[in-house]
Amino acid sequence: MKLRPLHSLIPAASIALSLLIAGCGSNHTDQGAGPAPSSGQAKSTIGVSLLTSTNPFFNDMGQAIQKEAAANNMQVVITSADYDPAKQNDQVNNFIAQKVSAIILNPADSRSIGTAIEAANKAGIPVFTADIASLSKTAKVVSHIATDNLAGGRLAGEAMVEALGGKGKVAILDNPVTESVMLRTQGFEEVINRNNAKGPGKIEIVIKLPGGGEKDKSFKATEDIMQAHSDINGIFAINDPSALGAVAALEKSNKAGQVKVVGFDGQPEGKQAIKDGKIYADPVQFPEEIGRKTVQTIVKYMAGDQTPAQILIPTQIYKKADALADKSLSAK
Structure with missing residues (x-):
């Protein structure tokens, strides 16, 4: 962005x-x-x-x-x-x-x-x-x-494919009541499906949970994700507050760096987290x-x-x- x-x-x-x-x-x-x-x-x-x-x-x-x-x-x-x-x-x-x-x-x-x-x-x-x-x-x-949220979601999907080498288990921190997020998620999933059609690697979206676009709610949702899927490899968060909530939950569980986080926004705190290696990438708006x-x-x-x-x-x-x-x- x-x-x-x-x-x-x-x-x-x-x-x-x-x-x-x-x-x-x-x-x-x-x-x-x-x-x-x-x-x-x-x-x-x-x-x-x-x-x-x-x-x-x-x-x-x-x-x-x-x-x-x-x-x-x-x-x-x-x-x-x-x-x-x-x-x-x-x-x-x-x-x-x-x-x-x-x-x-x-x-x-x-x-x-x-x-x-x-x-x-x-x-x-x-x-x-x-x-x-x-x-x-x-x-x-x-x-x-x-x-252009659809195109931005595609950029996020490409970043996740790159981060995981085209295979792994991914969760989405969603907020499905807003049209912009629907488009981001749609674009992300399009790229994941295109990657999977190529084979032999595959990225599986194992769970979507609402994070409300907020840090605290996304922190709790990420904890729920890790409890249900301890082998998760990546998280797509639909904005920077969601991504930062995910990072905080990963740090609390000593999984920081093991799970690749892709956010969306390019806010200063999100950019700093990218510099520090806590978030892999952001499509910046x-x-x-x-x-x-x-x-x-x-x-x-x-x-x-x-x-x-x-x-x-x-x-x-x-x-x-x-x-x-x-x-x-x-x-x-």
């Missing part, structure tokens, strides 16, 4: 004073030109619901949204869903009551988010999704801006670019220009050689 350092977390006070956009995509996008601005129009306000404020990835995205919005004389209202679909639904309803000009979502649940998006649709407020897409067949999203592109797309829509239904941003594989050359990391 990105080779530049990530920003620090958005301070709580900053979040309280700022307006945040969180995006969610849909396969059923509402394409077309946006409303032409009228003369003397008041400053536009964007309502943002991020998936969480505890993951640096989403804080980086939020900071980029704030900066790009300010550059375009727009206001931003930032909220965090804290992985709670009901809380996110309330946030969208609040945005509707505030009559914001646009809404950005990172859906906490890619299926149930459709109800909230439909409410915004009825209110005539355009919805844009960032990083995570909506899977609703009826809710309309103007544009979805995200990492670029949250700041997602945030900027989302606001730029809103600006185009509001100017009456055509906007693409989907914008995908490629990932880059990041391994130990990249980490050793990365001057942003510690020298330990």
Whole structure:
């Protein structure tokens, strides 16, 4: 993923004073030109619901949204869903009551988010999704801006094949309620299946457990994995917090280095773990670019220009050689 350092977390006070956009995509996008601005129009306000404020990835995205919005004389209202679909639904309803000009979502649940998006649709407020897409067949999203998660999952699969020499037993720390993770897992499994079709070696995916995309939950899930499959050779974790939780569980059980971990994100802590040999590789994604592109797309829509239904941003594989050359990391 990105080779530049990530920003620090958005301070709580900053979040309280700022307006945040969180995006969610849909396969059923509402394409077309946006409303032409009228003369003397008041400053536009964007309502943002991020998936969480505890993951640096989403804080980086939020900071980029704030900066790009300010550059375009727009206001931003930032909220965090804290992985709670009901809380996110309330946030969208609040945005509707505030009559914001646009809404950005990172859906906490890619299926149930459709109800909230439909409410915004009825209110005539355009919805844009960032990083995570909506899977609703009826809710309309103007544009979805995200990492190319399917291709990123394939890079993760290739890294695992390389790490294991094409054979072994693998577990997946999953989070199947979010569309972005579904795509990562799909891409990973495609590469594993392609490897197995070549023979004679074979990588067997022996278990998938939900880690919730969080370090603590993934720590516990990894302990469960090792209890059920003591001979596990590799773990694919769908983001860096999950990968770091897996590393902590492996260290506790004295299996660090014996089980290859492939993560996803390229956050500073994840990159440092790659440098230290605790994580094998990460497909790196670029949250700041997602945030900027989302606001730029809103600006185009509001100017009456055509906007693409989907914008995908490629990932880059990041391994130990990249980490050793990365001057942003510690020298330990």
